[in-house]
Amino acid sequence: MSTLSTKNATVNQWLDEMKALVQPDHIVWIDGSEAQLDALRAEAVSTGEMTKLNEEKLPGCYLHRTLPNDVARVENRTFICSREEKDAGPTNNWMAPEKAYKMLYDIARGSYHGRTMYIIPFSMGPIGSPLAKIGIEVTDSIYVVLNMAIMTRVGAKVLEALGDSNDWVRGLHCKVDVNEENRYICQFPEDNTIISVNSAYGGNVLLGKKCFALRIASYQGRNEGWMAEHMLILGIENPQGEVKYIAAAFPSACGKTNLAMLIPPEHFKKQGYKVWCVGDDIAWMRKGPDGRLWAINPENGFFGVAPGTNEKSNPNALASTRKNTIFTNVALNNDDNTVWWEGLDKNPPENATDWKGNPWNGKTSDVKGAHPNSRFTAPAKNCPCISPEFESLNGVPISAIVFGGRRAKTAPLVYQSKDWTNGVFVGSIMASETTAAAAGAVGVVRRDPMAMLPFCGYHMGDYFKHWLDMGEELGDKAPKIFNVNWFRLDEEGHFIWPGFGDNLRVLLWILARCEGKADAVETPIGYVPHPADIDTTGLDLDPQVLASILEVDPEIWKKEADGIEEFYAKFGDRLPEALRGELDKLKASLAK
Ligand code: OXD
Numbered sequence: 351m352s353t354l355s356t357k358n359a360t361v362n363q364w365l366d367e368m369k370a371l372v373q374p375d376h377i378v379w380i381d382g383s384e385a386q387l388d389a390l391r392a393e394a395v396s397t398g399e400m401t402k403l404n405e406e407k408l409p410g411c412y413l414h415r416t417l418p419n420d421v422a423r424v425e426n427r428t429f430i431c432s433r434e435e436k437d438a439g440p441t442n443n444w445m446a447p448e449k450a451y452k453m454l455y456d457i458a459r460g461s462y463h464g465r466t467m468y469i470i471p472f473s474m475g476p477i478g479s480p481l482a483k484i485g486i487e488v489t490d491s492i493y494v495v496l497n498m499a500i501m502t503r504v505g506a507k508v509l510e511a512l513g514d515s516n517d518w519v520r521g522l523h524c525k526v527d528v529n530e531e532n533r534y535i536c537q538f539p540e541d542n543t544i545i546s547v548n549s550a551y552g553g554n555v556l557l558g559k560k561c562f563a564l565r566i567a568s569y570q571g572r573n574e575g576w577m578a579e580h581m582l583i584l585g586i587e588n589p590q591g592e593v594k595y596i597a598a599a600f601p602s603a604c605g606k607t608n609l610a611m612l613i614p615p616e617h618f619k620k621q622g623y624k625v626w627c628v629g630d631d632i633a634w635m636r637k638g639p640d641g642r643l644w645a646i647n648p649e650n651g652f653f654g655v656a657p658g659t660n661e662k663s664n665p666n667a668l669a670s671t672r673k674n675t676i677f678t679n680v681a682l683n684n685d686d687n688t689v690w691w692e693g694l695d696k697n698p699p700e701n702a703t704d705w706k707g708n709p710w711n712g713k714t715s716d717v718k719g720a721h722p723n724s725r726f727t728a729p730a731k732n733c734p735c736i737s738p739e740f741e742s743l744n745g746v747p748i749s750a751i752v753f754g755g756r757r758a759k760t761a762p763l764v765y766q767s768k769d770w771t772n773g774v775f776v777g778s779i780m781a782s783e784t785t786a787a788a789a790g791a792v793g794v795v796r797r798d799p800m801a802m803l804p805f806c807g808y809h810m811g812d813y814f815k816h817w818l819d820m821g822e823e824l825g826d827k828a829p830k831i832f833n834v835n836w837f838r839l840d841e842e843g844h845f846i847w848p849g850f851g852d853n854l855r856v857l858l859w860i861l862a863r864c865e866g867k868a869d870a871v872e873t874p875i876g877y878v879p880h881p882a883d884i885d886t887t888g889l890d891l892d893p894q895v896l897a898s899i900l901e902v903d904p905e906i907w908k909k910e911a912d913g914i915e916e917f918y919a920k921f922g923d924r925l926p927e928a929l930r931g932e933l934d935k936l937k938a939s940l941a942k
């Protein structure tokens with residue numbers, strides 16, 4: 351099937367160990383050729399692992415269903431296996447490496463009997479980019495191979511780029527029997543190793559994504575002087591054709607993919623504004639030769655949440671899924687062999703199969719057709735607004751870093767931090783309030799520093815320190831740091847800000863600030879726009895209402911400061927002094 355091989359001794363030695371451990375019947379190297387991927391698609395269809403969808407309406411698209419016990423990332427079964435427990439820090443689960451290896455090897459041993467071992471050489475980032483890194487994932491799942499072939503660059507060229515280097519990440523995935531009691535997602539940052547067992551769901555098994563590009567890479571970045579962040583990257587082109595780039599971090603379910611692909615409101619489109627998507631989930635950033643911070647998207651596709659994606663909320667994401675896409679856990683329309691999910695349109699199919707594989711009538715059923723975390727895996731190049739710089743080896747220069755969360759009252763629509771150190775403080779206190787949609791109490795504040803809580807591969811106090819060090823390194827070329835909150839609520843609990851494409855209005859103020867072209871009001875938390883400086887042309891928003899969502903209420907922030915104090919206590923003496931200093935300054939200015 352494939353004649354790929356390598357002379358890299360470190361790769362061959364590890365593969366020999368893995369073969370002896372999992373004992374496959376067959377071994378297949380993934381060379382990245384269409385012919386090989388096509389044969390694998392056909393095989394997956396013949397075994398029922400995937401369903402081929404309507405070739406006319408959804409060319410090259412497939413549907414896959416996971417087991418109902420295996421539909422999301424499992425944070426409580428995700429471990430950072432650093433040698434010292436204190437290096438994983440208070441926000442990660444930890445397991446001693448010897449114990450973890452023994453346990454995982456016992457689970458993995460012989461688990462490929464009767465199965466094929468697929469060896470996937472993959473690159474995170476454009477092959478040959480100075481910001482890219484290489485991994486090899488071994489898996490017994492064709493679904494994983496086909497998803498990795500969309501989400502990363504795979505195949506022969508990756509091995510060529512690796513040469514005989516030992517700088518590559520080892521990833522072992524074993525489906526075993528998908529038993530949730532024995533499911534583990536373990537990262538060994540000091541060994542560049544990931545082992546994932548007993549799952550076959552995306553975020554747990556596409557090892558290039560959260561496991562490598564965030565957990566392992568954040569650790570590598572700290573040691574090597576760069577940053578791996580849970581951030582989208584977008585470019586905003588002004589009517590003069592100049593493009594400025596923003597990287598933004600939001601916790602899950604805050605509309606990151608929507609922001610990354612936003613469509614400018616009519617008023618801006620007419621003037622010639624354009625928005626370009628570089629990435630929707632992960633940014634790797636490094637100081638470039640010109641002293642600025644440059645970013646690449648290490649991924650090659652989007653692993654997006656399907657429900658809620660529609661012609662209005664995100665036409666670009668929807669367009670990205672119309673060909674060569676793998677859908678996971680959505681509903682199947684049996685009349686025309688296409689897919690459907692909640693929020694796609696107001697016309698659910700009557701003759702359908704739900705995500706669990708049961709007959710489903712969308713008009714009468716009271717259960718959901720698609721799982722709320724159902725996904726599309728779509729090639730980035732399908733996206734109508736994919737940036738012309740997407741493949742650029744050097745990445746794009748970042749002008750602004752934006753943090754955000756879902757807060758009903760606390761954070762204003764937008765504010766700018768006072769400087770880099772204050773900006774790191776702003777990122778470290780990021781939080782979202784639980785909504786009625788999530789299980790559990792409403793309005794509970796969940797802190798999620800830089801949206802990295804489940805993804806930082808080492809002690810979060812040291813991670814904050816790394817951010818502070820990067821600021822020193824970048825000096826006056828550092829991007830400016832902002833915070834946004836699209837989710838302010840009125841007294842009746844309605845969103846005040848329209849969000850979606852209108853968020854561009856806020857991003858333009860941000861860029862104007864970066865260029866020294868907009869004024870601001872100083873508040874205890876940072877700089878807030880004058881309402882008149884947010885261009886609301888074409889928007890039905892009362893100027894007083896806009897002013898109200900730019901307000902900073904000192905009483906709310908005093909309570910917030912107490913919450914921060916409590917959160918910071920977790921980090922003990924690994925919380926950088928500078929951040930404690932920022933909290934003290936905030937308290938002092940609120941007391942004035
Ligand atoms: C994701 C997440 O799947 O952040 O991207 O949960």
Ligand code: MN
Binds near residue numbers: 580602631
């Ligand atoms: Mn994410």
